[in-house]
Amino acid sequence: MKILNSEILSNERYGPDIYKMEIFAPHIVKNVGAGQFVNIRCCSPDKRDPLLRRPFSVFDVEKKFNVFSILYRVRGKGTRYMSELKKGDTVNMAGPLGKPVEPVSLKGNLLLIGGGMGIAPLNLISRIAADEGKKVSVLAGFKDSSLLMWERDLMRMGVKYRMFSEDGSWGQQGLVCDHILDEPKVLRDHDIFCCGPVEMLKVLQRELEREDIRATAILEEKMGCGIGVCNGCVVKVKKKDGIDYLRVCREGPAFELSEVIFD
Amino acid sequence: MKILNSEILSNERYGPDIYKMEIFAPHIVKNVGAGQFVNIRCCSPDKRDPLLRRPFSVFDVEKKFNVFSILYRVRGKGTRYMSELKKGDTVNMAGPLGKPVEPVSLKGNLLLIGGGMGIAPLNLISRIAADEGKKVSVLAGFKDSSLLMWERDLMRMGVKYRMFSEDGSWGQQGLVCDHILDEPKVLRDHDIFCCGPVEMLKVLQRELEREDIRATAILEEKMGCGIGVCNGCVVKVKKKDGIDYLRVCREGPAFELSEVIFD
Amino acid sequence: MTDRLFKWEKENEKDVPGEERSSRKPDMSVEIGRIGLKNPLVACSGTFSHGEEHSNFYDISVLGAVTTKSYSLKPRKGNPPPRICETPAGMLNSIGLQNDGIDVFIKSHLAQMKKDGAGIILSIFGKDSEEFKKVALRILDVKADIIAVELNLSCPNVEKDGTSFCAFPEEVKKVVDAVVSMLDIPVIAKLSPNHDNIIQSAEAAKQAGAEAISLINTAVGMAVDVETYRPLLGNITGGLSGPAIKPIALAKTYILARENILPVIGMGGIFDYRDVLEFMIAGASAVGLGTVNLIEYDAGEKILLDLEDYLVKKNINNIRHFTGRIRI
């Protein structure tokens, strides 16, 4: 593995404060699995601010062109720096990192439940599954309609979806978990992957537990290194013999939802 | 006085690694005196790297257009940041700072002795004196010919000059101080201003002392604030009652050459 | 405040109507023992001279108080240059308490400061408790003009390798005692991060009658010129300040404030209003703006406005709300 300066092919607005960056990177495209991420240095090499790399899920890949993309929201100085990069600039990046999520879907059907920017890794899962001819359904919840462009991407992948927004400006008004247990039998037919804010995952965990339905959660945590050396990015997980702290960047980012302890 | 975000009108190569930046700033143009400088923040406001402002002498002013310029060499991360700014960007800047050098030339003739980037403040002195109809002569020494463009500026001001370069690629081969005492009588006829590397100023001090000729030196020192509050930028100066530490940004940047203690 | 080529662009920069701040202006005042300040922002000693320069940039009387450069009995020339060196997100200084001496301050600078109208905290320094006492004596006549005296017990630039009074709680006590016995105005003891006895030092200061603790002075640091093998400061070591040390200063503030010995004026790397809130939440009753004054000359005014705006936005009508609010 190498840290490479890879060329940016495009870096365009995807929504208010949201950008999609396409990067030419054969080594990522060749090796990436669903759920994996890249770790990006967000300043020129002689600067120490911001100091740490920033992790971003791989959003999509275009095998033929050796191109992959990330979808990111501008939150602070790291993502602001990224948003100012232009086509032809390079981005200093390591990856793919994290454990790819399990070979997709024994059941043949996939249900992806996303909240906000949590849709980023779900998009790649969807892409891979769709390419393999699996049936994919998406349930996703948002504050507003700022990720509306995603609908087009899903349509192109031929994926079934249902959207919720808190302000009612996109899809149904409400939260994605509101009706999650309406049809438990359908849920049981699917391999479920979810990613989103902790609040959403907590509700999902509680609801799915009631019907004893399994799901794979893709988690985020502040990272020191992204490669498993610092033990900085741990989440608390139930194990037979008590609790354990597992690294999102190494044992994760995918965990069995029921085992995660959010506190 | 204010810290202002002023608009850059041009920022172009002047020589290898040397740039001239033209800035629209009525408040600087109106108030600036010879020898004064501006203090520039070399990163976006949310960054802490580089932390301190960087001082640059005012190189030239175009009163009519409310424009002034600085001439700078790319040395480190601050000047590299500046060199990447474009026409239309703004630069966060305070000034004019420092004490203007004394009302120019009682003697009517000016001799400016410069070394390397030390020509930057001399250029403004020359401009002001020339505008007042004073006779200006310039002696300047360089490593090579990288500041060759300056010759054109001097020609336009109608200034007499003689250049030296260590590698012989511009003007006479040698150091600017080599022949400084060839005609002491001529020197005595001039108000002398000098600016350049400490090594040059040391030699000049020694040589001029021999003939008891006065000169005004424009000095540089690492700065904390540039406005006189931190006492960080001091130089050692001989005073009647011993030595004293004077601030380059407040009592300076111009000092009586014979009083400065370089050690 | 953009200085632009095209005048009409200026027009668009007017305040958005409806954003009138004054209608629900929050109460920004704080109390530090007997010291009342109209807001918690105090300019740090040595980074604001006596306020004259910053007055060119804003009306410094908006500040809670201005701490003067540390004054000693006799004028001090300070340390040999270079005295300043930039470090990652920080800076080193080895000024060495260059100052005109307390007499010159009283005779000339004080009048200027009174005119500028900010509350004055007079920082003083002496080589031992006797000298501190002598300085205090000079202040007696003008004590009505100053809010408090701050004792610089923590300058890392006068003794070898940065040792200072506050290395020894008993010294702290002696010095505070000497000054308190002379002057019946509030006394603030300023401590350093270079010793691990801040709690003991604060106890000692309290016992001797101090009103508050200022925390932190600079951390001992150093930098080397790789080409010349020389230290980048004339004094070899110096004091590290700025954002780099903010986490250290916050931890010290938290660890001391929690003990409830004396109110804490927290400082070290504050650059914006969020930094101010961090210090207050960790336990500070007021805060010091230091290095930021060297870089953003109008920081005092700007941070104050930002703080007020934030309180309004959050519907908090009292800045004291934050002190010690940390949720553990």
Place this chain on the structure above:
Amino acid sequence: MTDRLFKWEKENEKDVPGEERSSRKPDMSVEIGRIGLKNPLVACSGTFSHGEEHSNFYDISVLGAVTTKSYSLKPRKGNPPPRICETPAGMLNSIGLQNDGIDVFIKSHLAQMKKDGAGIILSIFGKDSEEFKKVALRILDVKADIIAVELNLSCPNVEKDGTSFCAFPEEVKKVVDAVVSMLDIPVIAKLSPNHDNIIQSAEAAKQAGAEAISLINTAVGMAVDVETYRPLLGNITGGLSGPAIKPIALAKTYILARENILPVIGMGGIFDYRDVLEFMIAGASAVGLGTVNLIEYDAGEKILLDLEDYLVKKNINNIRHFTGRIRI
């Protein structure tokens, strides 16, 4: 190493001919007491795990040595998250010595490390000298595989507010003594910047038979979430590392190395070869790369090459040339 769309651009990135480094390769080896290293670059404990991950980026056997994560007698789960927080030019961590325990290290990780081929410094931690002794006992069997044992006497994340063994020189002595009495391989004592007694601690370590001092561990620091009023670390305070603390680390290195008590392995904020030289000029015999490993995964290799290039350029044929060269 640019990954570019146009292959022919890659062609231009070949080394410029005539820059063959090997022909005058400088001597990079250093000696730290009985410890000989092929070059002064040591990976710091806790930032390199046991080397496996970094092996994906370069051949880690080029390093002078790799220090393992600190291992304790029993596995430790570490502190609750969040454990990481970025600060200006630095970072806070409160990992809390999460590790698999010394037995797992010996049974599984050690074999991996031997395969990777770097010299091994085994960092250990115990809650008291007894526990240190027990850990040392386990190492007896594998002592041939390791260059030295480093005693972590300075982790700010296990005791309240960052207190650690090295607050007390007598504790330092006891622990070093306990380990040295068990193990006849070189012992390194790792000290912290949080106490002002490094000279005394180093003396104590020497008396008890330590071979060298590692300096510095992280500085106690803190950060607060202004919106939630919570500390940004689960453990409230944490350890500050990275470029922010480099000036502090350099000063400590200088102040200790000058005393000539024991050789110093200097660390704290090293990010490039010039930082390495600063530490060596200030007195370090070798240096530790810490936080940089988390960000530039191939830093070890890159800094080594840059150092070698610099020595060649300057016509210096021995890296030991720099140690303590400071010109005062």
